[in-house]
Amino acid sequence: MIGPSAAEKPPSDAAPLERRVVRDIGYAGARISLVFSPSEFEVGEGVLVDWVLRSARAVTTYFGRFPVRDVRIKLKAVDGNDIVEGAANMDPDARIRITLGSRTNARTLQTDTTLVHELAHLAFPDHDDKHLWLHEGMATYVEWVAYAQSQEIAARRAWSEFMTEMPLGLPESEDQGLDDTPSYNRRYWGGALYFLLADIEIRRRTANRLGVQHALRAIHNAGGTLRDTWSIERTLTTADSATGTTVFQDLYKMMRGQPVSPDLATLWRRLGVQQNGGRVAFDDKAPLAAIRRGITAPPAWPLLLAEPSLVRQGRRQR
Incomplete structure (x- = not known):
């Protein structure tokens, strides 16, 4: 009802x-x-x-x-x-x-x-405690995207939150990978950054037709709920099968045991997200603007983009 x-x-x-x-x-x-x-x-x-x-x-x-x-x-x-x-x-x-x-x-x-x-x-299966970042990162990413998709908030509010908070998820001088991280910010915002990078890469590989949303629906439709404990391998392969890519597994291999620092300034610029007088403004001519729109306002726009890597290994400087 x-x-x-x-x-x-x-x-x-x-x-x-x-x-x-x-x-x-x-x-x-x-x-x-x-x-x-x-x-x-x-x-x-x-x-x-x-x-x-x-x-x-x-x-x-x-x-x-x-x-x-x-x-x-x-x-x-x-x-x-x-x-x-x-x-x-x-x-x-x-x-x-x-x-x-x-x-x-x-x-x-x-x-x-x-x-x-x-x-x-x-709507997401439980995992071993070392992968707590996956659960918290998923929920942190989804909460803002879902609220924008349902038009409870403007898309600008979601991107403003990402621009403000995601730098907190970058690795600092003593940090390693996401697995077993003791850092609150790394669990929540480092995990959310993993899902944002996955969303962008999936959309680039699928002409902006599919994204993280399709992967998470597939996990949930396969019976994944908080009541059940899955291996991370099962979760990532289910996600990748739904999009016909290996993005989730590839990013996990990259980020699980070593510090990875995305170039956030470049990422926001390519997505067309700008800070203008303390407010977020969009540049719809940016290379990844269509992907940005697809994330918060489905259906996705059919656009295939080829761009250089947005991530690099390393730690955030204090």
Whole structure:
């Protein structure tokens, strides 16, 4: 059923019954059970439910379907006016916990992608801990692309986020490859950079017809969810089979054990992404502009491009 269908019922979570409610929301054939205490948040219930629905729509847009049939989303209130963190697990049932400030307003929720990030985790198999960057990088990349594809944010906002945050994922002086990295920024933004490079390269090899989105849908359609643990070899070969390339495996071999530093300034220039007075502007005459558009606004434009390598080995200088 598309759209909300809500009903309150007594919660099973340990909390004062008079404060906690469970609102069941039907969306795209799935049931989302939203658990929260309305009195703990300044925004109304409708604002919170709307945020959940917009996040669900974004992840459904990206993966082609909602990741699971049932998910329980718990909103935990803390002091503050922003979203603090999120966590997802399937053991065996899908559960997400979002910690957000009690004074978080509707404007903040309008563009926040935290829940999209956690929902994306549900649509991807678990891996050995050494590959945590793959899971977090996937969700970090997808949350912004999905929100742009579903028109919850402008494409410029997604690219602005990438330009600002992806440099944090570059290797520093003591860093090695992505496998077993202890760095938070490398796990999230170094991983996201892996997926961006994969998206660009797949689109270059397939005349901009296919991308990371097709690979991730194939993984999910093959039964890949957070409930199951896959080998990284199975994940990467499934992804590559979906696009008829070896991009995921090639990039992994390059980045798993040694530091790789993409030339981000050149990358943004070729994509036609520019900082102009503190705002992002697009150059639609740039060599990879069609690929940039294809990433955030499918369907992709049919354009095959041949460009020199965008990556080099090395570490970011402090």
